[in-house]
Amino acid sequence: MTEHTFSPPRTLSGVTLSRPRAVLFSTLFALVVNLVLWLIGLAAGATFELTDAGTTMAVAPGGVVMLTVVPMMVGMGIAALVSLRWLPIVRIAQVIGFVAPLATIAMTVAADFDAASTAALSLMHVVIAVVVPAGLEAMHRGITAAGEA
Secondary structure (H helix, E strand, C coil), X not given: CCCCCCCCCCCHHHCCCCHHHHHHHHHHHHHHHHHHHHHHHHHCCCCCEEEECCEEEECCCHHHHHHHHHHHHHHHHHHHHHHCCCCCHXXXXXXXXXXXXXXXXXHHHHCCCCHHHHXXXXXXXXXXXXXXXXXXXXXXXXXXXXXXX
16 A cells, blocks of 8 residues: 655745746746736726826836836846855845835836826736745745755
C-alpha cells in the first residue's frame, strides 16, 4: 500500500524565482492586473484624461503600460543587479517598492481626473505596491535557495 503524505498547497509566499524571472513575472502580472483595472475603469465611465496647460491628454492605455512596466523593470532590475554583490538591497527595495507607489497616489489625486479615473489609477498604484514586494520576496527566496546568499 502506498503511503500518502499531506503537503500544503504552494502559496505566493513559498514561490522562489531567479532574478530575471522575478522581475519579468512580477512586471507582467502587475501589467495584466492594471490593464484589467483600466478596462473596469472604462466600464465605470472613466475617461483617463487630464488637462495640462489647456491641453487634454489621455493617459491610458499607453500610460498604464509605460507607468507600470518602466518603474518596475528599472527598480526591480537595479535591486536584482545590486543583489549580486549585496543581498540586503532586496529588503530595502521591498520597502521602497511598497512606499513609492503609495506615495505617488497623491499625484494622481492632485491631477484633474474624473472620479472613476482617479479611483482606477489609484488602485493601479496599490497593485504595484503589493506586487513589487511579493516579487522581490520570491527573488530573495530564489537567491537563498540557490545558495548565493
